[in-house]
Amino acid sequence: MTAPQRRGLNNAVTRLWSLVSPAYDLPFLQRVYRPPHDEVIAQLRAHKSRKIADIACGTGILSDRIERELHPEAIYGVDMSEGMLNQARARSTRVQWIRCPAEQLPFDDGALDAVVTTSAFHFFHQSEALREFHRVLVPGGLVAVTALSTQRPLLQIPAANRWKPQHNASPTEMRAWFEGAGFAVTDQRRIPRPPWTWLISDLITVGTKG
Ligand SMILES: C[S@@+](CC[C@H](N)C(=O)[O-])C[C@H]1O[C@@H](n2cnc3c(N)ncnc32)[C@H](O)[C@@H]1O
Numbered sequence: 001m002t003a004p005q006r007r008g009l010n011n012a013v014t015r016l017w018s019l020v021s022p023a024y025d026l027p028f029l030q031r032v033y034r035p036p037h038d039e040v041i042a043q044l045r046a047h048k049s050r051k052i053a054d055i056a057c058g059t060g061i062l063s064d065r066i067e068r069e070l071h072p073e074a075i076y077g078v079d080m081s082e083g084m085l086n087q088a089r090a091r092s093t094r095v096q097w098i099r100c101p102a103e104q105l106p107f108d109d110g111a112l113d114a115v116v117t118t119s120a121f122h123f124f125h126q127s128e129a130l131r132e133f134h135r136v137l138v139p140g141g142l143v144a145v146t147a148l149s150t151q152r153p154l155l156q157i158p159a160a161n162r163w164k165p166q167h168n169a170s171p172t173e174m175r176a177w178f179e180g181a182g183f184a185v186t187d188q189r190r191i192p193r194p195p196w197t198w199l200i201s202d203l204i205t206v207g208t209k210g
Helices: 010-023 027-047 061-070 082-091 126-136 171-181
Strands: 051-055 074-079 096-099 112-118 137-148 183-191 202-209
Touching: 010 082, 027 061, 027 112, 027 137, 027 183, 027 202, 051 061, 051 126, 061 074, 061 082, 074 082, 082 096, 112 126, 126 137, 126 171, 137 171, 171 183, 171 202
Parallel strands: 051 074, 051 112, 074 096, 112 137
Antiparallel strands: 137 202, 183 202
């Protein structure tokens, strides 16, 4: 099996998240992260997903909410940062926590009916991660991605640049990656966030495996 492609410096990025993990759950920070969680929960509820993976789960706030609010058959919280996962393990014993990269998931083909990821996709090798999400989903499976997104991709260094630690994709790029991985896009829109974060624009893109 060939090693998955990952974004340059991604190991350093995930180590950095371990360092900041003790501050991550502070309420003023969580006002930024909660709106995407609410959107994803609504998508999962509408889809009636039963076997779900929350990729780059961080300290596990969304995975834990999925477990408590939707009572799925299985919920996996996946992340590369040991520090973030330590906090997640302390939060819940009912979520199954796994340390691995988004680009190489430890699930069989067609094992899940939903894969979600919030506020982390800009750190992934995006096309590789979406192909992996597609592989682990059943036909009809749901993918929901929220991520920081720009309107001006032409001013950006291209996504494939190997030294770039994150890439904030435009809505058009997101659609192209979804479709390239084999998903039909069913929804895409901006997520309102607190007024003091107006510079940070978040986008949700939702798709299904045909
Ligand atoms: C801003 S936090 C988001 C956490 C959580 N999803 C939330 O909404 O609060 C970003 C997370 O992405 C994780 N991450 C970054 N690149 C990753 C990768 N390639 N595979 C898995 N996790 C990754 C980091 O370790 C960090 O925990």
